[in-house]
Amino acid sequence: MRTSRVFYIHDPMCSWCYAFSQSWAALQQALPRDMEIVYLVGGLAPDTTEPMPPATQKMVQQAWQRIEQTVPGVHFNWDFWSCNTPIRSTYPACRAVLAAKKQRAEAEPEMIRAIQVAYYQQAKNPSLPETLLACAQEIGLDAETFSEDLKSEGIESELRQQMQQARSMDVYSYPSLRLVHLNTVFPIAIDYxxxxxxxxxxxxxESNR
Known part of the structure; x- marks a missing residue:
């Protein structure tokens, strides 16, 4: 029985996590079949309904530009900035991932991908509940159950627990990878x-211990 687990700590609205998605998918395919993979949402930006300040918009846009310049094949739909009022709030999207997993375990990565496609390719705003509901319906989840779970104390508790677990692994940026082997946590350098x-x-x- 394998004694290792790989933890992927992410935020569904993190542009660098989107940039990492192809490399991450390839890594998962290459890992041994009995290697357990655990997703944790890190919670990049807390709840707010306030528009994103201009300085923050500029920071995010600069990240998009850098990704397009350095990660082949990754592009963004820049219409997002003219079609939306950007909001610096990713907790709703994190809750959406947890609500998806609660309804169907394999829906966790499906929801992450649906949010990324909506945000980065379709210029939709995943800080808004209607966008998250559309993502849930797109991957075949029950809309009413999803909407109820999204606002539930159980999902909020799970969000806080996963964020705390990420901090306990000394994770403060996303994406991050941690290998837990023989009860020891090892950071794995991200390669996009x-x-x-x-x-x-x-x-x-694994071979040295």
């Missing part, structure tokens, strides 16, 4: 371009 460097690091840690 080649999953094999991360795979080699994981194999090295």
């Amino acid at each position: 371009l080649d999953h094999r460097t991360m795979l080699d690091e994981i194999k090295t840690i």
